[in-house]
Amino acid sequence: MGKTTAEKIFASHLVDEPFAGTKVLKLDVVMCHEITTPIAIADLMARGKDRVFSASNIKAVVDHVTPSKDTKTATQAKILRDWARRHNIKDFFDIGANGVCHALFPEKGFIRPGYTVIMGDSHTCTHGAFGAFAAGVGTTDLEVGILKGVCAFREPKTIRFNLNGTLPKGVYAKDAILHVIGLIGVNGATDRVMEFRGPVVDAMTMESRMTLCNMAIEAGGTSGICMPDMVTVDFLWPFIKDEYASKEAALAAFKEWCSDDDAVYDQVLNIDLSNLEPTITFGYKPDQVKPVSEIAGEAVDQVYIGSCTNGRLEDLRIAAQILKGKKIAPNVRGILSPATPHIYQEAMKEGLIDIFMDAGFCVTNPTCGACLGMSNGVLADGEVCASTTNRNFMGRMGKGGMVHLMSPATSAATAIEGKIADPRKYL
Numbered sequence: 001m002g003k004t005t006a007e008k009i010f011a012s013h014l015v016d017e018p019f020a021g022t023k024v025l026k027l028d029v030v031m032c033h034e035i036t037t038p039i040a041i042a043d044l045m046a047r048g049k050d051r052v053f054s055a056s057n058i059k060a061v062v063d064h065v066t067p068s069k070d071t072k073t074a075t076q077a078k079i080l081r082d083w084a085r086r087h088n089i090k091d092f093f094d095i096g097a098n099g100v101c102h103a104l105f106p107e108k109g110f111i112r113p114g115y116t117v118i119m120g121d122s123h124t125c126t127h128g129a130f131g132a133f134a135a136g137v138g139t140t141d142l143e144v145g146i147l148k149g150v151c152a153f154r155e156p157k158t159i160r161f162n163l164n165g166t167l168p169k170g171v172y173a174k175d176a177i178l179h180v181i182g183l184i185g186v187n188g189a190t191d192r193v194m195e196f197r198g199p200v201v202d203a204m205t206m207e208s209r210m211t212l213c214n215m216a217i218e219a220g221g222t223s224g225i226c227m228p229d230m231v232t233v234d235f236l237w238p239f240i241k242d243e244y245a246s247k248e249a250a251l252a253a254f255k256e257w258c259s260d261d262d263a264v265y266d267q268v269l270n271i272d273l274s275n276l277e278p279t280i281t282f283g284y285k286p287d288q289v290k291p292v293s294e295i296a297g298e299a300v301d302q303v304y305i306g307s308c309t310n311g312r313l314e315d316l317r318i319a320a321q322i323l324k325g326k327k328i329a330p331n332v333r334g335i336l337s338p339a340t341p342h343i344y345q346e347a348m349k350e351g352l353i354d355i356f357m358d359a360g361f362c363v364t365n366p367t368c369g370a371c372l373g374m375s376n377g378v379l380a381d382g383e384v385c386a387s388t389t390n391r392n393f394m395g396r397m398g399k400g401g402m403v404h405l406m407s408p409a410t411s412a413a414t415a416i417e418g419k420i421a422d423p424r425k426y427l
């Protein structure tokens with residue numbers, strides 16, 4: 001019987017099965033940020049176990065609130081910073097080099113097909129775009145991961161999503177994943193791996209695949225997963241060129257991780273996206289989605305472009321294409337947070353930052369900040385934000401604030417009109 005990618009990764013990383021169905025896996029990468037890791041560090045210290053399993057397999061970043069905004073966030077950053085120094089974690093990213101974890105770590109080439117990856121962050125599923133098993137974990141699992149380099153999982157079944165057809169103009173990975181979550185609901189993939197397949201995914205860049213996998217958790221998914229292919233090889237090539245004789249050799253090795261043709265799935269869903277419209281959330285749950293045409297005209301106070309979902313260069317290019325030569329509406333505050341310093345610099349070189357600033361956007365340093373309502377764009381009570389982020393929970397971007405999730409294109413069109421707008425008329 002064939003295996004899925006997730007089953008192959010579980011089989012190859014298994015170190016123990018203490019109870020039937022509970023599998024202890026060897027970890028390839030443990031990622032850390034300043035919100036959840038300090039709690040794990042404090043506990044390890046209290047137990048006299050201030051050690052790390054490997055200084056090189058641990059990656060750490062101060063990203064959620066940076067530069068720190070108050071004593072509390074400064075202390076969180078300091079705990080992580082001191083810990084990283086104490087343990088010689090060389091891949092530690094701080095002010096000047098820091099960016100949103102799920103954009104920064106892939107950009108550095110840390111994730112490879114077949115890897116096991118954990119982090120104390122729910123959007124760790126993003127990294128499955130490389131054909132890895134990547135899961136967000138709680139503090140206890142993070143502590144064990146840091147100390148021993150292993151993590152216990154109940155092996156998830158896989159749901160295969162065949163994304164068929166081609167995405168129409170003005171419709172992107174974000175619209176596709178919002179549509180999928182709308183179809184299956186916020187619990188539709190609970191304890192399941194969401195395997196994204198089909199011609200729509202094959203045609204996607206790694207950035208788009210990361211957008212897709214990023215929101216797996218919003219449907220309850222443990223990890224998103226895409227099949228590694230030449231797009232994956234091309235993205236990783238600068239980091240792996242000394243390991244493989246050629247791109248074809250790398251591809252052959254990566255393909256070993258692809259699900260077998262006769263793999264058994266929990267469910268297989270065939271979804272044709274050829275007629276998909278730009279899609280947007282209207283409520284406080286990510287599965288409350290509508291075509292933008294049904295909600296167009298609703299006023300917004302702020303437009304936010306950024307985050308681990310849609311703060312990458314591709315996203316900035318799409319939004320800038322729409323904003324070029326235009327001004328955002330006077331009733332709207334536009335905020336752009338490029339997800340990493342590299343993205344910021346590339347966007348500057350390409351003239352994208354000028355386009356955003358000329359349109360009236362404020363450009364912040366790379367950080368999560370506004371996405372989770374902590375800094376750089378917190379909403380006031382009753383305000384509405386059009387956002388490229390991944391969570392629209394009540395008050396997510398500020399107490400009493402409402403968030404509509406959408407693509408960078410829809411956000412840019414919305415900024416121009418000051419109310420929710422269909423991006424297709426600007427393309």
Ligand SMILES: CC(C)[C@H](C(=O)O)[C@@H](O)C(=O)O
Nearest residue numbers: 035036064120121122123372
């Ligand atoms: C702060 C962190 C624990 C949190 C998460 O796990 O997702 C954050 O990144 C978020 O998006 O709300």
Ligand code: SF4
Nearest residue numbers: 100307308368371372
């Ligand atoms: S950008 Fe938002 S969703 Fe992503 S890790 Fe940061 S806070 Fe979480």
